Amino acid sequence: MTSKEKTWTWRDIPVGAVVEEPGNASEYLTGGWRSERPVFTPDHCVQCGLCYVYCPDAAIVMTREGYPDIRLDYCKGCGICARECFMSTFGLSCFEMVDEEEFR
Amino acid sequence: MSKRVGMEVSIAVSEAVKLADVDIVAAYPITPQTHIVEHLSELVADGDLDAEFVCVESEHSAMSAVVGSSAAGARSFTATASQGLALMHEILFIASSMRLPIVMVVANRALSSPLSIWNDHSDIMASRDCGWIQYFVENGQESFDHVLIAFRVAEDPAVSLPAIINLDGFVLSHVIEPHILLDEEEVARYLPPFRPVSRLDPDHPVTMGDFATPEFYLEVKKAQEAALRDSRAVIDRGWKEFAELTGRQYQAVETYKADGAEVLLLAMGALGETASVAIDRMRERGLSVGLVKLRLWRPFPAEDLRQALGDARKIVVLDRAISFGAATNPVAAEVAGLLYDAEPRPRIFNMVIGLGGRDVRVEDFEAILEKALGEDSAPGPVGEYELIGVRE
Ligand code: SF4
Numbered sequence: 001m002t003s004k005e006k007t008w009t010w011r012d013i014p015v016g017a018v019v020e021e022p023g024n025a026s027e028y029l030t031g032g033w034r035s036e037r038p039v040f041t042p043d044h045c046v047q048c049g050l051c052y053v054y055c056p057d058a059a060i061v062m063t064r065e066g067y068p069d070i071r072l073d074y075c076k077g078c079g080i081c082a083r084e085c086f087m088s089t090f091g092l093s094c095f096e097m098v099d100e101e102e103f104r
Numbered sequence: 105m106s107k108r109v110g111m112e113v114s115i116a117v118s119e120a121v122k123l124a125d126v127d128i129v130a131a132y133p134i135t136p137q138t139h140i141v142e143h144l145s146e147l148v149a150d151g152d153l154d155a156e157f158v159c160v161e162s163e164h165s166a167m168s169a170v171v172g173s174s175a176a177g178a179r180s181f182t183a184t185a186s187q188g189l190a191l192m193h194e195i196l197f198i199a200s201s202m203r204l205p206i207v208m209v210v211a212n213r214a215l216s217s218p219l220s221i222w223n224d225h226s227d228i229m230a231s232r233d234c235g236w237i238q239y240f241v242e243n244g245q246e247s248f249d250h251v252l253i254a255f256r257v258a259e260d261p262a263v264s265l266p267a268i269i270n271l272d273g274f275v276l277s278h279v280i281e282p283h284i285l286l287d288e289e290e291v292a293r294y295l296p297p298f299r300p301v302s303r304l305d306p307d308h309p310v311t312m313g314d315f316a317t318p319e320f321y322l323e324v325k326k327a328q329e330a331a332l333r334d335s336r337a338v339i340d341r342g343w344k345e346f347a348e349l350t351g352r353q354y355q356a357v358e359t360y361k362a363d364g365a366e367v368l369l370l371a372m373g374a375l376g377e378t379a380s381v382a383i384d385r386m387r388e389r390g391l392s393v394g395l396v397k398l399r400l401w402r403p404f405p406a407e408d409l410r411q412a413l414g415d416a417r418k419i420v421v422l423d424r425a426i427s428f429g430a431a432t433n434p435v436a437a438e439v440a441g442l443l444y445d446a447e448p449r450p451r452i453f454n455m456v457i458g459l460g461g462r463d464v465r466v467e468d469f470e471a472i473l474e475k476a477l478g479e480d481s482a483p484g485p486v487g488e489y490e491l492i493g494v495r496e
């Protein structure tokens with residue numbers, strides 16, 4: 001929901017509450033929900049992209065070089081990337097979940 | 105040319121669905137809806153109906169499938185009953201809120217347990233607040249006609265809401281009656297092609313069935329509620345134009361020998377025909393009784409009903425379902441609310457009748473009406489009702 005829609009009366013609602021502006025969820029920043037932040041270290045990354053697939057918020061994009069890049073505006077800090085990272089099988093997850101307080 | 109043929113009501117309903125030229129039927133078989141979808145699957149398999157028949161694994165899936173197909177702009181039909189409707193419950197609200205003009209026939213049946221395949225209205229009353237337009241039909245011809253009427257109204261861009269046609273299981277669905285069938289040319293004049301208000305289209309992407317924060321949900325619900333209430337004008341127009349085409353005129357509320365009657369009987373669905381025989385017999389005996397039939401359940405035709413009930417001092421309201429633990433049963437609750445400020449306020453006798461297929465005979469109506477005639481008209485205690493025929 002964008003700021004424009006916040007002023008809508010019920011008469012302004014599109015039939016069936018259809019969202020006519022595809023992808024406008026990008027305006028909804030959910031990063032503020034986070035209490036822990038995934039911090040990526042590339043040393044052991046095999047560029048498999050599993051973290052990108054698993055992130056439930058599509059907050060991870062893969063860079064041209066093939067590494068994950070976390071969009072902190074959207075990352076809710078669930079920690080799934082840290083757990084599902086392929087390298088965590090060997091106890092070498094590329095993500096460390098760090099208390100958000102540390103970044104204040 | 106229209107022709108008059110003897111046919112099982114379920115088959116006639118399927119023939120109406122065929123004439124509506126639906127694109128999708130998604131259904132799971134359940135007694136007593138089975139003959140409707142069986143015949144539709146035959147029509148599709150034989151190439152007589154150019155549609156996709158989706159054999160789903162449950163009613164939850166059936167309703168989900170038609171939500172998807174309707175959102176994609178396909179004319180979509182399903183049918184169910186009882187447990188099947190209960191299993192659809194979750195998706196019913198989604199279909200109406202997404203404003204998808206699906207048409208569904210419910211062959212009304214009791215709810216388990218104990219398992220009962222027989223007729224009453226427990227199924228639909230448990231889902232009555234699902235936001236769909238809801239009709240109750242009385243005979244085969246009405247059932248056939250209302251498939252076409254329901255699509256016409258539901259798909260009107262000003263409405264864009266799904267519709268349920270309630271048709272009593274077995275006592276209506278499985279009887280053979282004469283039907284006047286329409287031909288394709290007549291249907292084409294009445295039912296234009298489906299032009300959805302918005303639809304899933306990769307070239308013009310939209311998001312449907314999204315989530316809403318508290319700042320937004322309220323307005324969506326208000327818009328949905330207004331659409332259902334405002335659909336009444338389109339329903340009336342749908343009936344009027346149907347009458348111009350066929351000569352068969354339907355109304356939200358119909359009366360039979362109701363003028364000046366001391367006691368009025370309010371019925372819905374197939375019981376109306378049996379009740380009218382009782383009214384005839386009693387009128388012959390000089391007794392002041394009449395019948396009011398409620399054809400439209402949602403949007404509730406409050407004004408029409410208030411007028412039809414007129415000055416009657418005593419009203420017998422039939423319910424075909426128990427609202428367990430409630431102040432009163434579903435239909436009686438509506439009527440009591442409607443007449444709260446009537447002057448003088450009539451007495452309401454609430455009778456729960458024909459549960460789980462318990463037979464309802466003409467004599468039962470006579471007994472009920474005679475009893476009401478013998479009582480005075482001072483309003484009784486709220487929530488008092490009689491369970492007709494129960495062994496004490
Ligand atoms: S913590 Fe959760 S939301 Fe954030 S990037 Fe990892 S998987 Fe995505």
Ligand code: SF4
Nearest residue numbers: 045048049051085086
């Ligand atoms: S899952 Fe781990 S190893 Fe695979 S790309 Fe993501 S960070 Fe690298």
